[in-house]
Amino acid sequence: MGSFAGRHIIDTADLSTSEIMELVELANRIQAMPREDANQLATGKILATLFWEPSTRTRLSFESAMFRLGGNVLGFSEAANSSVSKGETLADTIQTVALYSDIIAMRHPFEGSALAASTFSRVPIINGGDGAHLHPTQTLGDTYTLLCEKGRLEGLQVGFLGDLLFGRTVHTFVRLLARFGVKMHFFAPEGLNIPQYVRDSLIDLGADFVEREWTTSCIDGLDVLYVTRLQKERFFSEEEYLRKKNSYIINREALANAKDDLLILHPLPRNEEISTDVDKLPNAGYFRQAEFGLKMRMAIIAATLGVEV
């Protein structure tokens, strides 16, 4: 994995399609390894997790990935309104933490922060989410999930349901899928559709996508339904939220017309958008997705540390 050693992972657009497949292969090899062997891969190495914005899920996934590789973890996670690094610039924090660690995973509320951090870091920066912008490790994990569950990307019909405007996971994922010939269907409440810059880059990539109003009949023909969180505060009014909310809930009833092998994914944590009565169905892929995400984060850490697997 020489080509990844020392590299920053800021945006999946920086990776070629063959490099993406190399990471998938590496995740497969790690997946197949006995746990004790995987546990030797990053012995003596330190991952710093710098979370200027709380995201328990992503941070735990990175930390678990490092522990399962036999490495150590340090870092901070700020509560929404506190400021551990009050007054300190991003550049100073990164330059200091780069002395204490071999790799840095960061989440920051400002967009472009991971790219900025990478220009000051002598160790690899892994973007764990920058504002509503990008979330490449989630995207690589989701790509790995599709490949493990469906065996292919090309020709898949993938629906995206929910808040597509603020959903950074979606912004990164759809631009990757466009490069692999996936047909995408966007179903968002009015005013929460994909941002213009994402739409522009999909057009530049020659992507096959449609934007439609959601009804449960839209589920026909989909191979994958990727559901994202609907947050009340994103709606224009409480009434609109209450009016729309129920029509965006995926429950057993909403799946009546779905393909038997429809795969339902969700980046988690969920609110009410996927009813718990779906969890026991084989179609519910979101917990397996979290596990594939963990394996992919192990692969990303190993690759950027330059570990031979």
Added chain:
Amino acid sequence: MRIERIHNGIVLDHIKAGVGIEILKLFPTEILRTKIDYASYVESPSMTTKDIIKIENIDVNPETLMKLALLSPSITISIIRNGQVQEKITPEIPPVVEGVITCTNPKCVTLRENYLISRFRVAWSEAGKIRKQCAYCEHITK
């Protein structure tokens, strides 16, 4: 309004109507002590309306040329020496512009970390407008 001929200086023509005032701000304040002609919303055969600016006894450097073009891609600049047009310039916009444009995305890291130098990818859109995209947050600044 009549625009007088100038002897030495520059003529900025084909400025997008109404943008002239922004263009004037790009020049050092010393121009306030020289003769300036500024005509706004002049009728022109090719553009319907445009602004024209003439400034006496001033030169433009390449950086200013680029800023002029970013503000008004249609601009032409004539350098006047001894009452003659010595050179006519249609400035080019480089594909990447650093430190000139400020990102308008309030969540952009370049606004929080103000020591960062802004970086924009610039391209012409199909509508003939320039598209300025922040290299950090990808937001498009109008």
